[in-house]
Amino acid sequence: MGLRTICDHILDIAQNAVDSGTKKAELKIQEKRGYSFSFSVLDWGKGIPSESLEAVLDPFYTEKRKKVKFGLGLPMLKFAAETTGGTFDICSKLGSGTEITASFLLSSVDCQPVGDIPSTLFAVITMNDDVDWTVERVLDEDGYTFSSSQFREALGNDCFTFPVKMKMILRILQEAEISLGGLSNVY
Secondary structure, X not given: OOOOOHHHHHHHHHHHHHHOOOOEEEEEEEEEOOOEEEEEEEEOOOOOOXXXXXXXXXXXXXXXXXXXXXXXXXXXXXXXXXXXXXXXXXXXXXXXXXXXXXXXXOOOOOOOOOOOHHHHHHHHHHOOOOOEEEEEEEEOOXXXXXXXXXXXXXXXXXXXXXXXXXXXXXXXXXXXXXXXXXOOOOO
C-alpha cells in the first residue's frame, strides 16, 4: 500500500494518534485553493521521548511490535511535503502527546493529489470509537468544524457502527465540503 494522496498521509498520521492511546485528538486542514494545503494532527497520547524524535524519521524505525512492519509513514510524509517546497514538523513530549504538521505547495509538479477529504474525515472519526476527534477544515476564507462527540449526541452512541447512521455522517461531511466549493459533485 502506498501513500498516493495527501489524504492517505492524513489517515496514516491519524492512525498513529489513535495508536498512541489518546482519548482525544484534533485534525486541522487548511487549504488555499491552487496554492497550499496543510494539515496537523494533535494527540494527547503517550508521546515520543526527545531522544527518539529523530529516529522516528528513519524508515526502519517502528514501535509496532505485533508484526514485522517498517515505520514508513512519517519519513514518507516528510519527503512528500518537502519535495513540493512545503514543510514538515513534529513536536512531542513523553506523556503529553504529539503534534505532526505538514504543508504542501499544490502548484509543485511533485505534489501528490489531495484526495477525497470527506471520506478521509469520515475514516478518521470512525477509526476508533474511544477517541473523540475534533476536526477543523478551512478552504480559503471559509470552513467548518465538528467533533465526533457532536455526531454521537445528535445520532446516538451507535452512530459509528450502525450503517444507516454512518452513511448519514458521510453525507453530512460531503455536503459540508460542497458548501465550501471543495467538491463539485457527490457520488
